[in-house]
Amino acid sequence: MSKTGIRAKLHSMNLVFIVLGTVILLFIFVPPLKTIFSSSPGTLWNTLLETEVYSSILLTIYAALVATLVGLLLGVPLAYILARHEFRGKRFLEGLIDVPIVMPHSAVGIALLFVFGSRFLMGKFLNNIGIGFVDEVSAIVFAMMFVSVPFLIDSAKEGFKAVDVRLEKVARTLGASPWDSFFRVSLPLAWRSIFSGSVLMWARGFSEFGAVYIVAGHVPFFGYHPVAAPILVTELFESPGGLGAAQPVTVLLILICLVAFIVLRMVTSKRAKI
Amino acid sequence: MIAIKNLKVDLGDFLLQDINLDIESGEYFIILGPTGAGKTVLLEAIAGLHPVLEGRIWIDGREISRQSAEKRGIGIVYQDQVLFPHLTVEDNIAFGLKLRKCPRGEIKAKVDYMAEIVEIPHLLQRSPAMLSGGEKQKVALARALVIEPEVLLLDEPLSALDPETRERMQGELREMHRRVKVTIIHVTHDFEEAVALGHRVAVLNDGEIVQIGSPEDFLRHPSSEFVARFALSRNIFNGKIGDTEDGCTFVDIGGVRVMAITELRGEVRLSLRPEDILISKEPFQSTARNSFQGAITDIADRGSIVYITVTLPPDFMCLITRQAFEELGLRKGMRIWITFKASAIHVF
Incomplete structure (x- = not known):
């Protein structure tokens, strides 16, 4: 032009x-x-050194990471099936997977309590195998996983779809079992999408307030009793210090998410080059 | 040898049925058919990539109908873009050997040997993204052949290549088959390619085989209108290269000597499209190098177009419009002139 x-x-x-x-x-x-x-760097640093703050941030990073790892283990196989197979009710299922994205997050928390609460079947089962739910780290993990796993499944599904199915077929004729062809061909070729989906899932889980707020307040975490970071921000905001008290932690959370975002951009821009 | 009996594959939106084939060990077998005829489905069923609904498949007496793809010992090469993009050329070729847990030295030796056969030793360290279409096909061939399959399936292996590369690869496929002696089943929609490479050809249409025979059978006795349309899309002749003159080469095609442009020597085949032949009642001056008189021995009316067989001998199939046919007042037995350019002849 x-x-x-x-x-x-x-x-x-x-x-x-x-x-x-x-x-x-x-x-x-x-x-x-x-x-x-x-905000000044000095204030940020001092804020970060407060027990209440760093334990909260570490808890949130940790819980989001565990949620993402479980999401990978359970979500990637589903994503592969959705990418490779046609079956009755598939579109309905795909719609269902995205429901957590549109559900009010406080409602997610309530819904989780109805299944995992100690009065209910699943909650009793988890209690029996030593996993408490309400006001435990696992509750935070579950809440985060629920609201964020669609991002991982969708992204992994697109990644698998982009892998030519004939590559898997060739691998099969060359002696690869379905397992071999998945781990040697499909997974390596889709890993960027899976990784960027994981970063998205992690960041979304890290940021979650509503669902986490309903299922867990202060939880035992390596000898501390922190709340999840987005809840900490709200508590500080509602304290007498108000906006000023909430600001340093808020900045820390924004910076952490920015780092995740930069990682994501680096991975996806490399994909564009190939 | 490969035997296929009453094979039936149902993919929901596509049905392949009543497939019966006997293919000799070491044969170069062609499956010819238009797009959507089910050629790829048939190949993938043989390879074990689609479940067989009915019927059975044997290789050398061993039944493989229910065997999973990785145990069948059948290699496959697709049309395009099917190298593992995350692996180097060397690792692509070594893929099957690594799965078989071959010792490293053996893998290296076999990969080098295959690279030598398909003439790509200089490309081993490259990424597939850095290869041309022809080079990619050679790597795909090497990757399939290195595990010494009993049968090699080729799914339109030349279709994605530019015409020049296609012609060269055709020769290289023939040469590779001569050296490796693997049984090849090659599917294509190109009649010329089928005639050039195939010992025998099966024509597949709409999920069913409509004729099996040698290339000559198809030219002389097409079993149906459908096969005839495939076969008649070209005049195909066996020829012997003679002298060269002004950049043109005389080719003896049993009866007449035609002028063509080629670098090939010895026994060749020629093809000429029916629509590239001009028909006239009198010889006329033109730049076309080939002009012969013959008698009309057959007229096949196809509505707006008419196929005319002119016998010199040999027979030339010509295609003219109904209007031209009527204006010239052509009749069986009439002697007319056929004229075509040396460049209209394809030598292969």
Whole structure:
């Protein structure tokens, strides 16, 4: 396209769209950036050294990680089946998997209590094998997993779909069992999608407030009794210190999510090159 | 040898049935059919990649109908893009050997030997993304052959290549088959390719085999309108290369000497599209190098077009429009002139 072509278009519709786009971009960027830049590094550091804060952040990182690992173990096989097979009710199932994304998260918490609460069958079973639920780390893990696992399943499914099924067929004729062909061909070729889905899942779990708030308050965690980080922010906000008290922790959470986001971008941009 | 009896495969939206084939050990067997005829489904069923609903398959008397794909010892090469993109060329070829837990030295030796056979030793360290279409096909061939399969299945292996590479690969496939002596089942939609490579050809249409025979059988006795359309899409001749003159080569096709453009020597085949032949009542001046007189021995009316067989001998199948047919007032037995360019002849 010639330069004059671009300039001509700037005078018409594109100009309006650029202005509207800029408004929404500012709306997205300004609040987190202002929050970050109005805090001092010293305050951040001192905040991070508070027991209540670092135990909470570590708990949240840990719980989101466990949720993601369980999600990988249980979600990747499902994603593979959905990518490779056609069956009756498949579209319904795919819709069902995304339900957690649209459900109110406090409702998720309540729903989880109805299954895993100690009065209920599943809760009793878990209690018997030594996994407590309410006000335990496992409750946080379950809540995070519920709201975030669709991101991993969807992403892994797309990753598997992008692998030519004939590659698996060739592998089979070369002597690969279905297991061999999955671990030597499908999985290595889909791993970027699976990894970026995992980062998304982890970040989504890390950020979860509603569902976690319902199922777990202060939980025992390596000798501490922290709450999950998004809940800590709310508690600080509701304390006499208000906005000012909540700000440093808020900045720390934003920065952690930014790191996850950068990792995600690095992985996905490499995929584009291949 | 491979025997297939009453094979039936149902994929829900596609049905393959009544497939009966006997393929000799070491034979180069072609399955010819249009897109959607079920060629790939048939190959994949033989390879064990689709469950067999009815019927049985044997290799050398050993029944494999219910065996899983990895135990059948059948290699497959697809049309395009089917190298493992995350592995180097060397690791692609070594894939099957590593699964068999071969010792390292043996893997290296076999991979090097196969690379030598398909002439790609210089490409072993490359990534598949860095290869041309022809090179990719050679790697895919090497990868399938290195595990010494009893049968090699080729699914339109030349279709994704540019015409020049396709012609060269055709020769290399023939040469590879001569050296490795594996039984090959090759599916294609290209009649010329079938005639060039196949010892025998089976025509598949709509999930069923409609004719099996040598390439010559198809030209002389097409069993149905469908087969005839496939076969008549080209005039195919056996020929012997003669002298060269002004960049053109004389080729003796049993009766007449035609001018063609080729670098090939010795025994060859020629193909000429029926629509590339001009028909006239009188010889006329043109740049076309080939002009012959013959008698009309057959007229096949196909509505808006008409197929005319002109016997010199040999027979030339010509295609003209109904309008031209009527204007010239052509009749059986009439003597007419056929004219075609040297460049319209494809030598292979």
